[in-house]
Amino acid sequence: MKKAVLALTLSLALAAAGSVMAAEEKSEGVMTYEEYAAADVDTEVTVETYVQAKQSWWEDAATLYTQDQDGAYFLYNMPCSEEDYEKLVPGTKIKVTGYKTEWEGEAEIIDSTFEIEEGEFIAEPKDVTDLLGKDELIDSQNQLVSFKGLTVEASKDADGNDAVFLYSWDGSGQDGDDLYFNASLDGNTYTFTVESYLCDSTTDVYAAVKALNVGDKIDMEGFLYWYQGANPHITAVTAAE
DSSP states (O other): OHHHHHHHHHHHHHHHHHHHHHHHOOOTTOOOHHHHHHSOTTOEEEEEEEEEEEEEEOSSEEEEEEEOSSOEEEEEEEEOOHHHHHHOOTTEEEEEEEEEEEETTEEEEEEEEEEEEEEEOOOOOEEOGGGTTSGGGGGGTTSEEEEEEEEEEOEEOTTSOEESEEESTTSOOOTTSOEEEEEEETTEEEEEEEOTTTSOTTSHHHHHHHTOOTTOEEEEEEEOOBSSSBOOEEEEEEEOO
16 A cells, blocks of 8 residues: 555656646747857847746836746846736746847846746745855846845945945935945845835835844845846845844
8 A cells, every 4th residue: 555655646746747847848949048048148039937026117118037947037128018017927927039138247138029928937035145255146147036144234325424224326315216235244245235116115125124223134035136246136134033
């Protein structure tokens, strides 16, 4: 009896694995993430990916954070009607054809078209805490990531005064603008951003950053955006356990 149960369990597990593998197979003419990552800048690319978050919609163009099981794709100003934008909820599978470009180190797809396909995938945050400050961090660019056990550090405003966070990168902004704040790990300090188009002043993460104190131990989640180096767009901040 035990052997029969074990055989049945193994059979079901293999069937489930086969189903997952089939779901991850790319359609004809669609690149794997590895092929996309290796593609030259300014070349046409076609990918199948899943919406993870919507940054903005403006003048019939959408900017999206998307990801598949192997990597992430930032879709910048993708032509999109407001009606279709509403359909692009997290998990939605889309096929995208556009041009790979790079801006200040950030790989993105522009001048694209898309179509909605059957399928759903929500990424789990990838813990990249140990990669902070290392060259390998860029391999997770645009993915949903997490940082664990960092310590909030003071930032300097335009007048050289200490602040827990800044409105805009230099402190010249106001409530509702991007929030910039510093946190350290093992003696090294890094800068993190709450991107106001992605998480505006009404969101929990915006309020959480404004409530921080220097010395707080925190965990974070967000998308590993790149701008002249790592510029994580943080979507959640909680007290570290």
